[in-house]
Amino acid sequence: MxxxxxxxxxxxxxxxxxxxxxxxxxxxxxxxxxxxxxxxxxxxxxxxxxxxxxxxxxxxxxxxxxxxxxxxxxxxxxxxxxxxxxDPANPGEATVRRALEAIDPVAAQFGLPPGVALARYxxxxxxxxxxxxxxxxxxxxxxxxxxxxxxxxxxxxxxxxxxxxxxxxxxxxxxxxxxxxxxxxxxxxxxxxxxxxxxxxxxxxxxxxxxxxxxxxxxxxxxxxxxxxxxxxxxxxxxxxxxxxxxxxxxxxxxxxxxxxxxxxxxAIPADWKARLRASADTATSVTRAITGRHARGIRNPLMQQLEARPETVAPYPVQNALTQPLRQRAARENDGDYLSLWSGQGAPLSRRxxxxxxxxxxxxxxxxxxxxxxxxxxxxxxxxxxxxx
Structure with a gap:
């Protein structure tokens, strides 16, 4: 250089x-x-x-x-x-319950207990x-x-x-x-x-x-x-x-x-996330609201796909974001990119240069x-x- x-x-x-x-x-x-x-x-x-x-x-x-x-x-x-x-989030009980109906089965794969409503999102x-x-x-x-x-x-x-x-x-x-x-x-x-x-x-x-x-x-x-x-x-x-x-x-x-x-x-992202960035293709990302309740671009993975399968359950941001956080934090600790929110821009494949x-x-x-x-x-x-x- x-x-x-x-x-x-x-x-x-x-x-x-x-x-x-x-x-x-x-x-x-x-x-x-x-x-x-x-x-x-x-x-x-x-x-x-x-x-x-x-x-x-x-x-x-x-x-x-x-x-x-x-x-x-x-x-x-x-x-x-x-x-x-x-603005402060004040979701209704039904909104939280619907979101957890989709999130809890995914979180259970990591041995996590069912989610609950939070005092602050x-x-x-x-x-x-x-x-x-x-x-x-x-x-x-x-x-x-x-x-x-x-x-x-x-x-x-x-x-x-x-x-x-x-x-x-x-x-x-x-x-x-x-x-x-x-x-x-x-x-x-x-x-x-x-x-x-x-x-x-x-x-x-x-x-x-x-x-x-x-x-x-x-x-x-x-x-x-x-x-x-x-x-x-x-x-x-x-x-x-x-x-x-x-x-x-x-x-x-x-x-x-x-x-x-x-x-x-x-x-500070997990090593698997870094590896997937370098391995990604130009068509690897999608824009989804299923993970956090707000549209975001990331690399497609099982977390995105499983939560997108039930769009009617997705709570607004930041409620959905907070409810999926324990699952994503556990996946980060276990370096499991399948259940991280792999946020990434479309230019990620250029990182291989x-x-x-x-x-x-x-x-x-x-x-x-x-x-x-x-x-x-x-x-x-x-x-x-x-x-x-x-």
Missing amino acids: SSAPSLHASPDLSTPFSRRFGLRLPLVQGPMAGGPTTPALVAAVSNAGGLGFLAGAALAPEKIASEVAAIRALTDKPFGVNLFVL APDFRTQLDVVIALRVPVVSFTFGLLPQADVARLHAAGSFVMGTATHVAEALAWREAGADAIVAQGAEAGGHRGTFIGEAPHALIGTMALVPQLVDAVSAVDARGASGLPVLAAGGIMDGRGIVAALALGAQGVQMGTAFLGCEES REAGLGARQIVEALDAEWRTLLGKLPGNVSGNPSHES
Whole structure:
């Protein structure tokens, strides 16, 4: 591998977004809720010149605080925390009973007792938000819903840069109206949960190549009231330097890559999940709501197939997610990928182009070398594209 360039990208190979955070390349590491994004992973990406991101959505508020402290002990570079915008879940008894009718027989294969209704199905979002504001996290992103303007203002007052996830134009415009600083364009190729919050998720499966330029056109220009345009980050199917260059050519100011880091050394997912990522084919993933109650893309396995067989029993997120969690946690302890939620993007087979088990720093360095090499072969450069000027 060639020697790494300096941490700060040269002006001709940077965007306003990467310059704002002093990034070596315009790269955000996808948060990936469910365990992959350890403090070690987040810090390694930030130290290598990308923007590391902690998945905070599934964490209790005090756990978010301890994870942020651990990240700060490992890096003095900018990093982010992602949260899911959720209202408290109060399912009826019948909803829980129906869901467990399908889940319990699967869980029994691991010797687990029948499930029961829970006092809480997810951490309290409002408390999570208060903690993140108090911690003055440099970057905070949101998925699953729209944050009120007042909360965006609170984050800004704490010095946080706010990013909203959008799967189509109306959502991007809603985030712009709420005061967000950037939009993450989540293409249909992306692994994990869909961020759709306006309309039906199956209707918002827009590919990254089609989605990014439409969002750029919608939010990058100065609006009629004189408000500045927003940078767009491309997410979904981007696994190497080719994807980064393609996203920038479409007008994005950066990329968010999750699956590319899912199998890295610092990722906390089980070994069988990592192995299945590298062994997967281009048709290996499906979008399902059967595992968690919300549409998400992952590698098909018996868990997905068995729960999909009874769609009428699936409870809404986060209820279904909480009820299947004991089963998935047991499968993780036993390294049994048949009963994990194998979240993965459609680009996972491209991971075979790299050695297995690379560290996050090595991946960032490889990506940096790839996109710089490709841009060096193209006429013009990133900063010469007017769509990258804020």
